Amino acid sequence: MIKTCLHAVVLLLLFAVVAATLLPRHDTAVMRQKVAPPRAFLGEADQLATAAACVDCHQEICDSHGNSPHALTLSRTDSENAAIAFDGKSWSPEGTEITLSWQLRNGLLEVRHSDRKRTWLTEWIFGSGRHARTPLITWTDQSGCTVSLEHCASAYAGGVLGPTLEMEQLPASDGMAALGSFRSHEQTVNCFGCHSGSVPVRNGRIQFDKVVAGVQCSRCHDRALQHAERMQQGLPLQMTSLSGITPEESINRCGECHRRPDELGGQLRPDDPILPRFAPVGLSQSVCFQQQSTVLDAAGNKVRFDCISCHDPHAETDPDWRFHTQVCRQCHNPDRPEHTLCSATATEDNCIRCHMPSVPAGAHLNFTNHWIRIPEEFSDAEALKSVLSQ
């Protein structure tokens, strides 16, 4: 036992090295990882700040964050209502005779496969439900490490059940493997790492009772607890302002989970199908992002352009295109003659539908292409005319 535990500790120490060769969930052949960013917050629980430590002084942000996709992106089946998306439902993958069905039993979600005698229990559901929810079945393997299986069925926005992304071909395998795709120990820790505040791992095992689900304040605000204490003691403010760091550093911080440009090796091509999934990679390739320092506002200050120009990390994304187009118009505006206007349409039009289109990924999911550029598909004048007339 001690031997296997030591083995697990060494594994963890080598975590960074190992991660470099990992194939994480959202992988394709195009993605060649060069670096190994820390995926999981493996630090001690006393470094973790949740809204409880901040609400006295930042009530509005805490309320908003509590209902945001970031906070709700991981749930236990016995707590939130995430399991309702599956409870009592069944689904037959297209072109198969199989039926998968789910039932909540004593706070755990039971998964049943029509061709199997035994059933499986799961405790964790990934995803806030704004886009998708996927159950993850976890257990301890022979060497004492936590591993998992990502379910082949997901619940999509609006409650419709369908295949999990990249699992459209149902695994034709025996036993448990028929329910989805196995995830190694490192991959499993990474799943929790990007979807929670803290993932304590001891001797290769995730300490599930101590996992704090959801992207919590301290994942983005370093040393937040120290700040809270200082403020309580009336000491001067010493907090890193996330609106004060450079745009590159800013998108790289989000990219710790949304993926950074330097994680994709080789030449990036605009038509790479993986790009819309990774907003920081796409945005960093845009001329608008790269040349932003050339644009000055009326007061002569640089117009800043990064993720938080359009997204409040403490809230859901504003679905109104007018809000986002307003951001484009900070720079592409007739009042700023030094900057280009659209040669295809008026400044009042919806820039997003052409320059940041929503791209389907599977039957039930869409991603937004964050590489702002001239759409190649409109090099055909007829195609452009037909879009303009819509």
Ligand code: HEC
């Ligand atoms: C005792 C009151 C108090 C507590 C508790 C507190 N803060 Fe603050 N915080 C302040 C004050 C005062 C400021 C400065 C004025 C402002 O931005 O509201 C501030 C500023 C900030 C800033 C902005 C820094 C900047 O310069 O842009 C962040 C980020 C922040 N706090 C995060 C947190 C987080 C996260 C927590 C919980 C772990 C927390 N605070 C707990 C009082 C507090």
Ligand code: HEC
């Ligand atoms: C610790 C990992 C992590 C970090 C850091 C992170 N995110 Fe996220 N983000 C996620 C996860 C996980 C989701 C999926 C939420 C869900 O389940 O719907 C998400 C979702 C989002 C969404 C989609 C929200 C919606 O309404 O659909 C936006 C936008 C977003 N993040 C922006 C940001 C920005 C901007 C930053 C940097 C300031 C950032 N994120 C940093 C993990 C992270």
Ligand code: HEC
């Ligand atoms: C490197 C960080 C990272 C890792 C590792 C990771 N995720 Fe995510 N996950 C994200 C981010 C960021 C989003 C939101 C944007 C997106 O969908 O890619 C997300 C979104 C999701 C969603 C919401 C639906 C969707 O596709 O938008 C589910 C479900 C999910 N992840 C499950 C998992 C599972 C299960 C694992 C492990 C097998 C995993 N994730 C590993 C960062 C990560």
Ligand code: HEC
């Ligand atoms: C996904 C990353 C992320 C998470 C999680 C997050 N923040 Fe922030 N926060 C940011 C960014 C980025 C900014 C800078 C935004 C800006 O200036 O518009 C910010 C700004 C702030 C500010 C200062 C801005 C203001 O309007 O006063 C406070 C205070 C703050 N956050 C508190 C919190 C608290 C409390 C939590 C947890 C309940 C939290 N944040 C969770 C990324 C995050």
Ligand code: HEC
């Ligand atoms: C010019 C505005 C703009 C900027 C800048 C921007 N986004 Fe978005 N983002 C959008 C719009 C518009 C959507 C789609 C919103 C909707 O569907 O309601 C979106 C959607 C998303 C989603 C949800 C999944 C998807 O692809 O639809 C994530 C995650 C996301 N953005 C992350 C980021 C991150 C991280 C950054 C910084 C690297 C960023 N965004 C910068 C406008 C922007």
Ligand code: HEC
């Ligand atoms: C911070 C300022 C800024 C913002 C915000 C901005 N852009 Fe740009 N954009 C630029 C600059 C600078 C260029 C390059 C020189 C020029 O055309 O003015 C550019 C170029 C472009 C181009 C030509 C790209 C190419 O490859 O030649 C398009 C298309 C474009 N922007 C669309 C948009 C859209 C749509 C938005 C909003 C989603 C937006 N921009 C937001 C500054 C910005």
Ligand code: HEC
């Ligand atoms: C119907 C699709 C469509 C919409 C909507 C649209 N554009 Fe364009 N945009 C194009 C096409 C196509 C081109 C390239 C035209 C060409 O090559 O002559 C273009 C070119 C541009 C350019 C580069 C111009 C140049 O001369 O280099 C900028 C900047 C731009 N658009 C910004 C915007 C902004 C900002 C909005 C929103 C106000 C917007 N576009 C709305 C399709 C669109």
